[in-house]
Amino acid sequence: MTAPSHDATTDQVTHWSDIPGWFHWREGQQDAVATFPEGSTFVEVGCYLGRSLCSLADVVAGSGRDYTVIGIDTCQGSGAEGRANEDAHGAAVDEGGGTFAGLLHRNLIACGVADDVHLLVSSSPRAADLFADGSLTWVHLDARHDYDSVVTDIEAWAPKVRPGGWLSGDDYDDLCWPGVVRAVTDRLPDAHGWLTAQWRWLKPA
Ligand SMILES: C[S@@+](CC[C@H](N)C(=O)[O-])C[C@H]1O[C@@H](n2cnc3c(N)ncnc32)[C@H](O)[C@@H]1O
Numbered sequence: 719m720t721a722p723s724h725d726a727t728t729d730q731v732t733h734w735s736d737i738p739g740w741f742h743w744r745e746g747q748q749d750a751v752a753t754f755p756e757g758s759t760f761v762e763v764g765c766y767l768g769r770s771l772c773s774l775a776d777v778v779a780g781s782g783r784d785y786t787v788i789g790i791d792t793c794q795g796s797g798a799e800g801r802a803n804e805d806a807h808g809a810a811v812d813e814g815g816g817t818f819a820g821l822l823h824r825n826l827i828a829c830g831v832a833d834d835v836h837l838l839v840s841s842s843p844r845a846a847d848l849f850a851d852g853s854l855t856w857v858h859l860d861a862r863h864d865y866d867s868v869v870t871d872i873e874a875w876a877p878k879v880r881p882g883g884w885l886s887g888d889d890y891d892d893l894c895w896p897g898v899v900r901a902v903t904d905r906l907p908d909a910h911g912w913l914t915a916q917w918r919w920l921k922p923a
Pocket of ligand 1: 738739740741763764765766767768769770771790791792793794795796807840841842843860861862
């Protein structure tokens with residue numbers, strides 16, 4: 719996977735598709751809005767500069783219904799990872815003096831969704847502690863992709879999803895991200911591939 723350029727300034731961003739990132743599965747977000755009723759809460763863990771999060775906010779706004787959208791990120795990047803041992807977020811972290819929180823927030827503002835999204839600067843498992851079990855409709859995991867991190871994320875967030883809700887994640891790709899596939903297979907044997915290189919677990923009702 720080639721890292722996208724991180725250097726889109728706020729001036730250049732007016733739409734989620736202007737934001738650097740890897741997100742390409744908007745139909746999954748549309749599926750969530752079509753499936754779940756108004757009042758549901760959607761959480762994205764791992765937002766980077768907000769490409770997928772701003773798309774989700776846009777899909778929600780287009781539905782004309784009220785959902786709660788929460789994005790969670792340390793804003794300190796994932797560090798070096800993957801087959802190329804690449805630090806894909808490092809330049810954005812450096813640009814912000816150790817955090818890209820400002821860039822992320824500015825992109826939400828530039829896309830006109832800052833009032834519709836709750837941004838939580840936090841590590842994934844610590845953030846999960848803030849939510850009651852069974853309180854979230856859909857949690858999408860796209861934070862660090864090594865085996866242990868994905869296991870930690872699954873263990874932290876699976877209890878938070880309500881019966882009938884979804885826990886899903888990015889980079890379900892055995893070649894590029896074998897740790898993701900192994901962690902999902904070990905911890906959620908009922909999960910399955912979803913869309914392009916995503917996985918999804920439907921919590922039993
Ligand atoms: C692959 S990027 C997310 C891309 C984004 N979903 C998109 O498609 O535009 C992964 C993000 O996870 C964040 N991250 C890594 N480990 C984390 C953790 N333990 N808790 C919260 N965020 C984390 C990084 O800071 C980075 O922004």
